[in-house]
Amino acid sequence: MSDINPPVNPMTTRALSDPQTELRALYDQLDNEVADLGPVCQLSGRCCRFQEYGHTLFVSSLEVQFLLSRAPEPERLLDQGQTCPWQDARNRCTARGARPLGCRVYFCDPAYQDSGEDLSERFIARLKQLTEKHDLPWNYAALHRHLHQERDRGVFQIDLAIDCS
């Protein structure tokens, strides 16, 4: 006779409850919802040139860990928030699979703006629930603040742009 409640495999449980695995699943769901809405990307690159277009990319600690553990070598030096280190010379993201929620949901397409805001709110709320569930720090701050902090801790190897002190 088989067990009604077979013993739980601790490896499986750990894998399913790994916050980064859950974050990956959350990103996949967000990507699917964005794809359903079909916003147009014309590769203007404005989403990644923060200062030039007057916006800031906010990310949580969990997202920074995810990004730094999966992103390739940066394309640019680390500045003070003007640009993203992973944007290449052709305005492309070289860290697509690891990019944060804010990058996945941002599109310039005017027809998408209302839906994009709704998506952003819903998924940030879910991201926050995920971090609380795992008792992780939220620390929602500008990408560059995190990157400078991780560089100072020796976790992120990158040279500074010339105007960085």
Ligand code: SF4
């Ligand atoms: S991670 Fe990629 S999409 Fe996000 S700001 Fe950087 S280059 Fe742009």
